[in-house]
Amino acid sequence: MNAIKRIVFTLFQPATLLLIVLFWAFFPASMLDKSWVITVISISTLLMVQGLEFINERHAGWRLNFREFLTDLFYVTLYFSVISTLETSLAEEPLGSAKQALGITTVWAMHLPFVAQVALALFVMEFGQYWLHRLMHNSFLWWTHAPHHHITQLNASKGLVGNPLELFLVSLSVIALFDLPLTAVFCAYNLTGAISAFAHANVRFYTPRWYAYLFTTVEPHSLHHTVGFAETRCNYANALILIDRMFGTFSPGEAAIVGQEERKRLSISQQFMFPLRPVIAMIKGNPDKRASASG
Ligand SMILES: [Zn+2]
Ligand SMILES: [Zn+2]
Numbered sequence: 001m002n003a004i005k006r007i008v009f010t011l012f013q014p015a016t017l018l019l020i021v022l023f024w025a026f027f028p029a030s031m032l033d034k035s036w037v038i039t040v041i042s043i044s045t046l047l048m049v050q051g052l053e054f055i056n057e058r059h060a061g062w063r064l065n066f067r068e069f070l071t072d073l074f075y076v077t078l079y080f081s082v083i084s085t086l087e088t089s090l091a092e093e094p095l096g097s098a099k100q101a102l103g104i105t106t107v108w109a110m111h112l113p114f115v116a117q118v119a120l121a122l123f124v125m126e127f128g129q130y131w132l133h134r135l136m137h138n139s140f141l142w143w144t145h146a147p148h149h150h151i152t153q154l155n156a157s158k159g160l161v162g163n164p165l166e167l168f169l170v171s172l173s174v175i176a177l178f179d180l181p182l183t184a185v186f187c188a189y190n191l192t193g194a195i196s197a198f199a200h201a202n203v204r205f206y207t208p209r210w211y212a213y214l215f216t217t218v219e220p221h222s223l224h225h226t227v228g229f230a231e232t233r234c235n236y237a238n239a240l241i242l243i244d245r246m247f248g249t250f251s252p253g254e255a256a257i258v259g260q261e262e263r264k265r266l267s268i269s270q271q272f273m274f275p276l277r278p279v280i281a282m283i284k285g286n287p288d289k290r291a292s293a294s295g
Helices: 002-026 035-052 066-102 114-136 142-149 164-170 182-200 209-214 218-224 242-246 268-283
Strands: none
Touching: 002 035, 002 114, 002 182, 035 066, 035 182, 066 164, 114 142, 114 164, 114 182, 114 242, 142 164, 142 268, 182 218, 209 242
């Protein structure tokens, strides 16, 4: 039994990514290029990874309880309704219109093989996210990102737990500037969602080394969530840890104890109000130490 479990939890992450690519490559595009399809598949992927937490748990301290479940459910709902709608109407559609108005074309991208189109979309999205995330750890934008680092345990949907402004900002990308089939872009979204879910999940994977070299896994991402603020300044990539290796921010290791400021768990309202903390502190004439620490 243990041998089978070991094989399953060795192959699960790469096999899932392969299945996702095959699905988007071979299912009829006419059935897939509707936005509700990517939402249903993304949520199903999250549920599947969440289920794995009950089969091969990583840390008992990260076990999903009812309060954590409700919080995660709230953020999954928020993300796939409000945030993704705002993302489309405030960012992707205006960017697509600007592309048309300016006559920007990348026709060559339409002639690439499907796998190359997906790889291009994945890299473009991840490259932007890497730099924005890195900026968040090194500027005033930390105030929007800190709630994600106040989570005190990791679970499959925790990648979507944070301040709504941060969730909106980190989802921004310039992918709308590229001429790519919608199915290739959706495939890349599905892949980053799956990888991010694996990287936040309370699951003991026996990850192949080649996979951990390319893609973000729970080890480096848990280190990114460690308790010391300075120690969180590494392993920024959401899905492609290769980008951290390229820019010298990769740090090996892992953390079982996660959470900022003495692991103070925030309620949803505290997560929403968090970016106002420096303003409130200034009004009270009591500047928070963190304002300078985050610079
Ligand atoms: Zn971070
Ligand atoms: Zn995270």
